[in-house]
Amino acid sequence: MATYLITASVTDQLAVEAAVERVSEVLGSQGLDVLINNAGTNDTHPKGMRSVQADALMSVFELNVVGVQRITSAFLPLLERGKQKKVINISSRLASLSLAAHTTFAPTYAYKVSKAAMNTLTVQYALDLRASEFTVLAVSPGWLKTRLGGGDVAQLTTEQSAEAVLEIVRAAAIEDTGKLMNIRVPGFKFGGTVEAYPGGEMPW
Template sequence: MASYLVTGASRGLGLALVQQLAARPATEVASIVATARQPRELPSLVEASRGRIAYVPLDTTSASSVAEAVDRIQRTHGNLDVLINNAGVGSYTRGGVTEMDATDLTDVMNTNVTGTHRVTQAFLPLLRRGTRKSIVNISTTMASLDKAQTYKDMPVPAYRISKAALNMLTVQYAHALADEGFACFAVSPGWLRTDLGGSRADLSAEQGADAVLDIVREANTAQNGKFLNVRVPGWENHEGLNQYDGRELPW
């Protein structure tokens, strides 16, 4: 039985992750801590879960908010097995990087990179007491330097830059925690139909969540320090921009 913490859990992929974790048997998923700045749709899920889901307010950009969340979860749960760093923001910049506002880049980096570090560092003592010791950072294929040319026309430079930095943060944690038996890795969930991905995206949030959890469920130290693509049946050899083949992605 594993305990999970999901950040950015009130909508999109985060909400779908919580829903699908709650649908798994209690012998597999003992408890889910769903964190977000605002609960949105979470209260109904919490009520229906009969104690398996707990909502905890958490703003990843606020050190005091993170500290309060750690204190509360330590008192109620004691330890954690899996941390899914899903909270993130994006921004569109017409004209690309040459038109990108520096303040916008700073704001996106603060959430997608600094916020992830703040949360991971703060919850590390609880994860060290867990048995699974998994840290999962939600990234994107658009952050791959190898694939930069493929996505060169996407008008989201701040998002891509921040996720590339997140990938390096992932590797740094993987190296630092390897001797403790951690699996710290990045996952691209695919282009999802969410507020961030838009209505024209390839996959539903539910498909993305299911594919991410397939990876998380089987994760062990062999995944430590890797950048993984989800696998979605029928999308392995798709002729379009994106393929979801379950393979390791190039940094």
């Protein structure tokens, strides 16, 4: 199977349109089966929500929310011709409103707000596209050993997370559309007691 690397900034409309054209050329008469929106950025504001400047919030929103909309809407015609019709948006436990009181240790306020907005975007697409037999999910990939995730203090390698996310992608069906899913990687806990990655659905 051939591999193609096609790059584009998710904040650049012209670059995204060029990427769609190139992907369309590669696929020919075939459609696109799966789209994974993984690009993202975060922030650090240890002085609290009040210290988040409007321009900083907008900058994070532009990538984490508007970027997802820009990519998804641009690739939708190719996805409509695909067989699987899956859109996977990479979210975060930090975006869960139900778990917000348990994630105060992370001063990434703009990130939390933007990912919560992206979750809403996910649900809107799930509702709009359900009749067209699309499966649209948000997936929390875990706490990763990346520059964004926290380096070596985090729990999972990118390889562990990627395989766990792909497990969800492969199994996802129309019955799962509109959900926020947790990965399944046994052996990691939060606070020493709570299983971190048991799989299944997470609360919004």
